[in-house]
Amino acid sequence: MSAGVHVRDRDLLRRTREGDAEAFGLFYRARRGDVLGFLRVRVPSTELAADLMCETFAKALVVVHDADRELPVVPIAWLLTIARNELTDSIRRGRVADDTRRRFEMQPLELSDQDIAAFEDAAADADVLAELEKLLPADQLQALTARVIDEREYAEIAQDLDTSQSVVRKRVSRALAQLRSIRQEEAS
Numbered sequence: 001m002s003a004g005v006h007v008r009d010r011d012l013l014r015r016t017r018e019g020d021a022e023a024f025g026l027f028y029r030a031r032r033g034d035v036l037g038f039l040r041v042r043v044p045s046t047e048l049a050a051d052l053m054c055e056t057f058a059k060a061l062v063v064v065h066d067a068d069r070e071l072p073v074v075p076i077a078w079l080l081t082i083a084r085n086e087l088t089d090s091i092r093r094g095r096v097a098d099d100t101r102r103r104f105e106m107q108p109l110e111l112s113d114q115d116i117a118a119f120e121d122a123a124a125d126a127d128v129l130a131e132l133e134k135l136l137p138a139d140q141l142q143a144l145t146a147r148v149i150d151e152r153e154y155a156e157i158a159q160d161l162d163t164s165q166s167v168v169r170k171r172v173s174r175a176l177a178q179l180r181s182i183r184q185e186e187a188s
Helices: 003-017 021-040 046-064 075-093 099-103 113-135 138-149 154-161 165-187
Strands: none
Touching (some): 046 075, 113 165, 138 165
């Protein structure tokens, strides 16, 4: 994940703290797949992962509105730490807490078949990313993820990475070539 993404996330959290009601919704939509993918591979069901995700974002919102606390420098790492803690606490308690969600009077998340399929896809993406992380250098993984998974334009990626579009294209090309090579080795 690029520094530009962290800056955008921090900006959304800052705007939330300043009273921008839309900003946290944007943060949620941008990061829910990351949190869900993280949780889904660690729990037995999509529904449980979704419950944990909801409580994670509710707790994050509490922290963002607490002016005595610093906003996180790397919001996704902070968010995944909250998710991990929620998972650990739920295992210890034998259930998912929903106190924070209830405090905000948030309704439980009702999942449609389409939601479940999307969540399963997010979990599969998380598995794929974990495997790619083992195979590719960080700069190539970052470029490939931004281009292929996030479906971002080369110009936008280059700006976030503070490099040229041709460097980003080269990184994506090298990553794909390396993955092809690995696949061919496995096939033989």
